[in-house]
Amino acid sequence: MNRIERLAPRLEEPLLVTGLVNVRYLTGLESSNAAVLVDPAGAATLYTDFRYAEAARDVDGVEFHQTPRYVVTALAELLSGRRVGVEAAHLSLASADTLRTGGVELVSTTGLVEGLRAVKEPGELEALRRAGAISDRVYTELGEQPFVGRTEAELAWWLEQAWHEAGADGPSFGAIVAFGENGARPHAKLRDEPIPEGTLVVVDAGCSVDGYASDCTRTFFTGQPDGRLREIYDLCLQAQIDGLAAIRPGAIGRDVDAASRVAIEAAGMGDHYGHGLGHGVGLDVHEEPNLRPESSSVLEAGNVVTVEPGIYLSGDVGVRIEDMVVVTDDGCERLTAVTKDPVAVG
Template identity: 40%
Template sequence: MENRMIKTPDEILKIMKAEAMGDMCFSHILDFIKVGMTELEVAGEIERVLLALGAEGLSFPTICVSGTRTEFPHGEPTDKVIMEGDLVTIDMGAVVDGYCGDMTRTVAMNYIRDDQQEVYDVVLRSQEAGLAAVKSGVRCFDVDKVCRDIIADAGYGEYYIHGTGHGVGTEVHEAPTLNTKSDEVLAEYMPVTIEPGIYIPGNFGVRIEDLAIVTDFGIINTTKSCKELIIL
């Protein structure tokens, strides 16, 4: 299994190309998305653009959730209309030469409330700390703990309801797994996601996800899209 977790330079290049498509698509979506559109319209445009950029397929069905529906980490897009004051979470991935990309961004429509801004800032701080903790020889459990402790210390621990990340390759979810039960150790040339989130039932959620390549000196972050809060 470990040999499959560690990717060759050629495999890493394919993953990086897939992630670059995601970045280009996200840049387009920032100009495309408007109040009054439905989640399904935005998800459809994401998938159209990824395929137009040359993706041979999608890593998984595109997630686009808005408003209170951002409380669902794996929510499917619906005909819900995106409204002023909504957060919108987009999770997408292209497939290039059989290898997957995976990225998530959360944006705000027109304005943001103080409670939303606070949660966004906590998630961003957690995500960046998680990325900084990734290095060959580090336990997956410990990366998860870095992210989880920041969220818990801010008072949102009960709302972090999934693991911190996973490996990526020909499947979008591969070993290793970065969570509270993981006994795996990171090694050079493993691609892993770092994607902490906070999901407050009946209110809103925030997730930020990058896809990083593990190295002996830290990471190569293949996801280039802005992570500072974007208000459209």
């Protein structure tokens, strides 16, 4: 059964899929301007303009309809008088107004395609394993690079090149390289300041393979991994190990998140771990399911999620340790397996 056939029984009315990653997931078409209408009976029509027409004609199992440049404007006429579901997370207010003005009755929906995407197929897992293996190789090589005296931006550029050299399509997101007080910002911006000795450097980066992402974070020591910095690192590592141990089919996202907080809160540092434990990974770097304090996601075998607790001491240093894992029948399998032993770099 293909993906459209799996989606159709979930629908109460035809669904107009406008999220471009969802269009790609359902049809294989990579486009900056496309939509697909899926009927509850299983029929599907793919809409795009001249630029993507040849590729669209090659898509099996769908009818292709070429539109002018503005697909939504064309759909307002083509679907006039019909009631269709739309993806609330992906359809802009302007596009919704265009459809309504054209006489289309819209029904808001959320998560219908994303629910399918959350459980990975064997081919998807293969791409994610390849991305994880490349990530391991690049992080191992990164640990052999000089850090001291180089800037965060220089190391990020090294990573950009390393992904290509290792066989990836490129980065899956802009790398975070952050030392000292910058490391205490979970989404730190790159700086051109030289990295000193005696600090921690958080590196959060990933690559893309056949459209599927890796996501991994390691924290490096510029100097001996001992003293106060080692204590903070070991505490974060224990939290990550506890989070990994809580992952299994049937586990609820908020409970997995809670397991990762026990050690940090016991050490009196709970206020310094201010984000969720993790998120799904696939065609998007951030997708379903989520591991957060408010998450009601129920894990299933085939989900791929990150496990990434962090400790952030404002104005001082930060630590984050992250692996990407696939949920298995009895736990989880790490897709990023580079060492989590403290790594000292020069």
